[in-house]
Amino acid sequence: MLDQEPPFDLSRSRLCVIRNKGSGKSDDQAEIKAITDGLQPHVAHFEMRQTDDGASLIDIAAEAVRDGFDVIVAAGGDGTQSAVAGAVAGSDAIMGVLPGGTFNYFARDLGVGETIEDALATLRNARPVPVDIGQIENLVFLNNVSLGAYPHILKTREKIYKRWGRSRIAAYWSVMVAVRRLRDPMNLTARVDGETRHFNTALAFIARSAYQLDSFGLDGADAIRDGNFAVLIARARKPIPLMRSALRLAVGLSAKDSDFDLLITDELTIETGRAQQLIAHDGEKTMMASPFNLKVWHDGLRVLLPADGEDKTENRPGDKVS
Structure with missing residues (x-):
C-alpha cells in the first residue's frame, strides 16, 4: 500500500452504490435509507443500483464505470466486493466499501469499519489509496x-x-x-x-x-x-x-x-x-481451464480508506475481547 493521493473531495463526486440485496441478513429498507441518508447529501450526484442476482454484479459495476462515476461503492459481502473490484480495477474510478456479508474479510483488512454506520463515516472522510489485489487469469479476487x-x-x-x-x-x-x-x-x-x-x-x-x-x-x-x-x-x-x-x-x-x-x-x-x-x-465458484496463472496486481485498485489512517476494525485477531 502506498502513500495517500492528493486531498479527496467527496462533495464534488458522482457516486454510485452497487448493492447486493442477497447479502447478509439486514433489513433492506432500513439499510437503503441509512446508505442514502449517509451519502446523498455529501456528493454532487448519487445513485443506487441494486440486484438480487450476484452473477449480474460485475456487469452492473462495469456499466457504472462506463457511465463515468467517480466513486463506485460496493454494498454487500466479500463476493459483492470482489465483483465490483473486478470492474473498477484499472479504471479511473475509486471504490468504496460498505460491508454486508457474513465474514467481511475485505472490509476488515482495509479497516474501513465492520458496520454500515462506521463504513459510511469512513466514506464521508476518506482518502483514496491504491491497494494490491489478486488475479487468476483475468479474474480479480480480494481474499x-x-x-x-x-x-x-x-x-x-x-x-x-x-x-x-x-x-x-x-x-x-x-x-x-x-x-x-x-x-x-x-x-x-x-x-x-x-x-x-x-x-x-x-x-x-x-x-x-x-x-x-x-x-x-x-x-x-x-x-x-x-x-x-x-x-x-x-x-x-x-x-x-x-x-x-x-x-x-x-x-x-x-x-x-x-x-x-x-x-x-x-x-x-x-x-x-x-x-x-x-x-x-471469494465465496463464489467458477469452472476454469488448467493450468492457472495467478499474480498479485500491485496497486491495481484504488479504495477509499479512513482519512486519518485509523483502523476502524474492532477486535482484530489476537486482540482481547472484554
Whole structure:
C-alpha cells in the first residue's frame, strides 16, 4: 500500500452504490435509507443500483464505470466486493466499501469499519489509496482462491444457508459436511520462481487476506501485507485428517507446520492434471481451464480508506475481547 493521493473531495463526486440485496441478513429498507441518508447529501450526484442476482454484479459495476462515476461503492459481502473490484480495477474510478456479508474479510483488512454506520463515516472522510489485489487469469479476487475441497464446501454451504440461514456456525458446519464426503485428492504441480513442486493434496488455498489468515491462526499474513500470496497446501489427503485440520482452522487453532505447506510468492502457476477444475474465489465458484496463472496486481485498485489512517476494525485477531 502506498502513500495517500492528493486531498479527496467527496462533495464534488458522482457516486454510485452497487448493492447486493442477497447479502447478509439486514433489513433492506432500513439499510437503503441509512446508505442514502449517509451519502446523498455529501456528493454532487448519487445513485443506487441494486440486484438480487450476484452473477449480474460485475456487469452492473462495469456499466457504472462506463457511465463515468467517480466513486463506485460496493454494498454487500466479500463476493459483492470482489465483483465490483473486478470492474473498477484499472479504471479511473475509486471504490468504496460498505460491508454486508457474513465474514467481511475485505472490509476488515482495509479497516474501513465492520458496520454500515462506521463504513459510511469512513466514506464521508476518506482518502483514496491504491491497494494490491489478486488475479487468476483475468479474474480479480480480494481474499482467496482455492482448489480441491473448498469449492465443494461452498456448494454444501449454499444448501445449508438455504435451509438454516446465513451464520458463521452454518458456514463452519458446511466445512464438516463437505470434507466428510471427500474422496480423491489432487495431484497438484506448483511452479514458483522457476522451481517446480509436486503435491498430493485435498486442498490448495491461495490467500490475499491478511486478516483472514490471522483469524485462522495461520502464518503468511505478514507476507500478504508485503504484497505476496500465502499459498497453503494441505498435508492431509484423506477425509478424517483433513476434517481435523479444517476444524482447527475454523476455530483458529491451526498452524502451518502441522497442517499446511506454505509458499510465499507474488506470482505462480498451478496445474492439476485436469483440463478443467472448479475454482472457489471469494465465496463464489467458477469452472476454469488448467493450468492457472495467478499474480498479485500491485496497486491495481484504488479504495477509499479512513482519512486519518485509523483502523476502524474492532477486535482484530489476537486482540482481547472484554
